[in-house]
Amino acid sequence: MHLYKITLFLLTLFIVPICKSQNFSINGTITDAKTGEQLIGAIVTVKELPNTGAAANSYGYYTLILPKGTYTLVIRYVGYENFEQKLNLTINEVLNFAIEPKGRELKEVEISAEKANENVTRTQMGVDKLTMKEIKQIPVLFGEQDLLKTLQLLPGVKSAGEGNAGFYVRGGGADQNLVLLDEAPVYNASHLLGFFSVFNSDAVKDVTLYKGSMPAEFGGRLSSVLDVKMNEGNQKRFGAKGGVGLIASRLTLEAPVVKNRGSFMIAARRTYADAFLKLSADSNRRKSTLYFYDLNTKFNYKINEKNRIYASGYFGRDVFGFGDQFSFDWGNTTATVRWNHIFNSRLFSNTSFIYSNYNYRISVESGDLNVKIGSTIKDLNFKQDYQYFVSNKNRVKFGWNVIHHTFIPGKIEGSGIFANAVSNEKRYALESSVYASQEINFTPLLTVNYGLRVTDFRYLGPGTIYTYDENGEVLTTRTAGKNEVVKTYINLEPRINASYLIDEKQSIKAAYSRTVQNLHLLSNSTSGNPTDIWVPSSNNVKPELGDQYSVGYFRNLKENKFELSAESYYKNLYNQVDYRNGAELAFNQLVEGELVYGTGRAYGIELLGRKKLGKLTGWIGYTLSRTERKFREINDGKYFPAKQDRTHDISVVIMYELSKKWSLSTNWVYYTGNAVTFPSGKYQIEGQTVNYYTERNGYRMPAYHRLDFGATYYRKNTATYESSWSFSIYNAYARRNAYTINFRESSTDPNQNEAVKLSLFRLIPAITYNFHFK
């Protein structure tokens, strides 16, 4: 009821109908002429009106509103030929554009796809976009292209560790990033304990990371939104692409269902390290498994000019097993069904029904021991979004979203010492939100985008509800009935972005945003374990809140060849979750009693210099930052550095088009070591040496740095077929970066202690063969 009233209020606030009789609208889609794939973010500009333009939304749909007249429309997109069309506008027009991708030719100056100074003019700040081309060129571990690892090369985004797909954004935790794959949240975005991400880059079309003020249509996490969109599939003809790499192979098939109206795409990837185990002489080893796979599928169909449907799915799993005795598997399943509907040239709607599931299963059958363990988080999600074009200078977005969460924190059954094991109770929650935002160009120089998101989170029965005293001991116990609302949290999340163009080449921007997070990940590792569990906000756990203030200066040089930016942020975080010493996180019905709550702050400056045009492209990023947490129970209630607090973080990425056949790339990263807890002494218990700790995160890991090289050789490149070899060297100067440091008795002299550094991945060469039947 609350939400309904707020919705009405927001609607009346935003939508002031502007009726000028002479204005007409032009709308439609922008697609790739070869494949029919919709082009997100393609730009339509009007030659005669330099300040007027529109960008295609995330469904490839654009709207322009112009007075009666004769115009030349120019369509632009990265890697595509510019397209011009003359138009005499006397009625509302539907114009669908299909533009030609550029061949792989060497050009002195490549016309940028975006509006050349998009970096300066865009209102939103703290947004990073990577093109699939960049993701494919930058060298990575084992040559396995990975958008999450490439994102970590941007300022403000930090890697969770060596070769790790986990990431931290502006001082937030790894669980404070909302990772969306075709709008479906992915609860564990990594494979093989974090060394690979779940994203098969052949299936990915577009990647956007919001690290600053996230738009009002997104919510649910404190730090960032990573919005990944899958390819739709070729609308014109059958296509196939794939690759054979050191650790995995990929194959993607795409084809029209009905030419120019619908298509499908199916992409699969599997690692095969375990295939070599089959060569083992030992029968148990032959029966062992260690692999992961991903399956992405998407289907779309244009019913008519006004209606289009999409269905997409992801299924991925890691499987680890030893003989018949032990098996452990985990993975995500997501499914999205979407309906795009164009009410009229000004009002666009998207309706989505989304399913998301993450679970793990462990089974042990060895002698007398027989136990099966599992845990699941499952979402059913209904989402309705509208985009209303009041005018070219006034665009409104609004919508609502309802998510039903089911948590199965721990399911256990077994015999022997697990005979009486009791599974933890399931938990339920309903998360509803409404939002509205408006982007207004007050003057050609000043643009403001402001919005509000309202989140209503309800912790639902049935289940046993506990309260705890300050030591985490149970105070009261009661039983809540089915669908009983145990606790409701309503939070307002205001967001505002403003940009002021000083001139065509430079702008200043400022933003504020509040974010709320009602799902909390309990993890005892930095990289994310498959067995980490999510818990909802409840009568005991309060929603995490974040306030971020940021300002930035953006400047382009030499006709937009070079982009420079400086952004600074300050964040306050509230109700941050940590846990008591010795907390049992798994299979603990009373896990909420193990949690402690504190605050955090993070601030920093991010500098980025980027060259986007020419044979030589790349960027240099530098971040100076501090990230701290404060808990009453830790370090005497004083601020201490969070583990991801890294003072300096530098990345250099260079890509060079050497010839028609060869392209080269290199990157170098440097960052201050994580804040860690080392012993400040030792003592003996039962004759064993025990390390003595005095303060949380009072020490630093050694600084991390690494240089990688990559090269791509295009063997064949015709209109219908392309093949290439990719070569890479990870950690080219074989630096022994510290993965962990252990403090223990010396292996040579048990009377002495020593610090032992464990390093992984010294100089890893890799080779991958890629092909593409277009």
Added chain:
Amino acid sequence: MIRYYTLLFIVAIFCSCETVIDVPLKDADQRLVIEGTITNDSNYCVIKISQVSNFYSSNSFNAVSNASVKIIENGSAEYTFLEVAPGIYKLNGFVGAIGANYQLNVTADGKQYIANSKMPAQVDIDSLSVKDDFFFGDTSKVVTCHFQDPVDNVNYYRYKSFFIDSTGKDINIDRDQFFNGEYIDRDLFSISGDFEEKYGDSATIELWSIDASVFDYFYTLSATLSAGSGQFAAPANPNSNISNGAMGFFSAHAISRKGIKLVP
């Protein structure tokens, strides 16, 4: 070619490299460490008092002498333990009683440290057995302890294994959360490699019935012992049941003991 890649992959993933490095660490403060046990076996009634030392100093028992050590039984009877060796405090003939409450009262360097522990009822080992086990393709001999877990209350156990010269250093503890009232076959330790040579040697197993705070100490101690620094959650000191910030534990526990010979 495939062999080469296999090798490369396996080297990279599994043969990560360890090097000893020099990490400057702060000096330790003068924190007191107490290891106190009162049991129904007089040999085990001993209080050891030491101090934290610098990490890079040699691994020896950094004894604290001249402390006042008292045990108070059921809130009334007071026993003073005497220093029999540097940092080792004992009272000849003292034996703990099942069900009794014990308070440890230590005064050292003008500071007082207090801990309480109640000796739980003894749970007897029914029998021990030795069996073959196959894991990761290797055969080993496993010693199993059989006992009946009492149904009436929450039980906490610690198992100690002694075999030839290797006193089991592993911290092996259980709580009957998942097996209350069941007859338990608990695999304790395995002997792999040339176990044929060890036929005829005997193993001794002790089953300790400990209280909840001691269970919590050993649970958190095993986490402290296995913690590394880097990829995992911050390590911390174990949860001690001793007041005033002392490290260590005070445990009153009942011991049941049995031996078995390793046979083919």
